[in-house]
Amino acid sequence: MRKTIKRRSNCPIAFSLEVVGDSWTLLIIRDIVFAGKRTFGEFLASDEKIARNILASRLARLEELGLITKKPHPTDGRKDLYELTDAGLDFIPVLLELSAWGAKYEPETAEAAAWLREVRMDKDRLIQLIRDTVKNGGSVFAGPDNVMDRLKAR
Amino acid sequence: MRKTIKRRSNCPIAFSLEVVGDSWTLLIIRDIVFAGKRTFGEFLASDEKIARNILASRLARLEELGLITKKPHPTDGRKDLYELTDAGLDFIPVLLELSAWGAKYEPETAEAAAWLREVRMDKDRLIQLIRDTVKNGGSVFAGPDNVMDRLKAR
């Protein structure tokens, strides 16, 4: 955590919310974890239509805070790759709980989270599986190395 | 969920964030769950210094969304009591994960969450215990009926 956050209280929940307590930050992390997105353009293309200036400012902030790193794209010099640090990966449990709540109270979105209920695996192990997959460049849903296939292949 | 939320995508995480994806909403729920707060004045007094117009608008929104209910205070006609519905209580797991992240990455806040690490109890059972306690008017830390005492008394 490079840049320090103005801490309004000594509450760990309040601290976490100063890091990710806005509409967009967790959606960017979601895009990396679930959809395997890594570039500015990929984040920009997500369904929720983040404005590009806001995206740029959030990515810069996430990097300052040490939740993501930025490195040059290996083959396309115009692009950079954004990847989660360990601190960023540690938001996976929060994402899973938010997903469970959303799926429960908005049935229209439940399909997208149905796999979660069906996983017959200890929650901690599932988080570890997602973590490892994302750390190796994969994601939950997308790409050649994804959690869904890994689960099926067991 | 009375009032419907403009849903920008079919993602359950995005839906949850449209409900609680701002700086204040989860802090209000935290105040109920952890500190046993129930009235406007109690929420207003919390460390993070929410402005009273923002608090009023958030409470109204939470009620519209069906996460809290509002009922007259039994002995003081000026006050109302705000309490969590089942949908509101279902954010407890999210709060616990946010707490764990904050405690890990901001040591200054870790003390407030130390009890969590020391609980030798299945996570699901802990959530159930907190849920029941809050539902009966108690909270994690405060009041005659609190989770901390219950844990010690085991």
Added chain:
DNA sequence: CCTTTCAGTTGCATTTTGAAACTGATTTGA
């Protein structure tokens, strides 16, 4: 009663967001 307390509103300045046009570097393809 008269004062205080309380929840909530109003008015207004400041900050943040959002949309669109623009910039400069890099890639693509004729």
Added chain:
DNA sequence: TCAAATCAGTTTCAAAATGCAACTGAAAGG
């Protein structure tokens, strides 16, 4: 090889959300 297209990011400006302080009306307290 070079003009057009693509990409990440910035700038500009309008609109919305936030934050602060003063205010209101109802109820409690003494």
